[in-house]
Amino acid sequence: MRRAALWLLCTVAALVLVFSTRINPGAAAGGARTHAGRVVPTPPGPVQVVVTIDDGRITGVAVPVFPDSNAVSERISEAALPVLQRATLTAQSARVDAVSGATVTSEGYRRSLQSALDAAAR
Structure with missing residues (x-):
């Protein structure tokens, strides 16, 4: 039940980010854009991390794809992902500390986040 709730929450957050942001590659600087990182x-x-960047700042972070194949992975994701998302908004970069007990998930998160930020820079 908790796995389904977390999945639904992340999916809704990602959809809100995607549909509330106009993605227009030819838009002038200053418009909010959503960028999906690669699936790690x-x-x-x-x-997989999806970021929204507005006027050069990270304003939103969603994780539509995360480890949830079993109860342990689900519990770790439930605890770690909100911490990583808050850290990203604070750091405004992929330079966030790993969450204790979720080192592998944290590394996958950082790698996907960095690929989203790289896509935003292009």
Whole structure:
């Protein structure tokens, strides 16, 4: 039940980010844009980060794909992902500390986040 709730919450957050942001590659600087990072495979499961950037600042972070293949992975994701998302908004970069007990998930998160930020820079 908790896995489904977390999945639904992340999916809704990602959809809100995607549909509330007009994605227009030819738009002038200053418009909010959403960028999806690559799906990073990790032993507990894949991780993908989607960021919204407005006027050069990270204003939103969603994790539509996260490890949830079993109860342990689900519990770790439930605890770690909100911490990583808050840290990203504070740091305004992919330079966020790993969450204790979720090192592998944290590394997958950072790698996907960095690929989203790289896409935003292009």
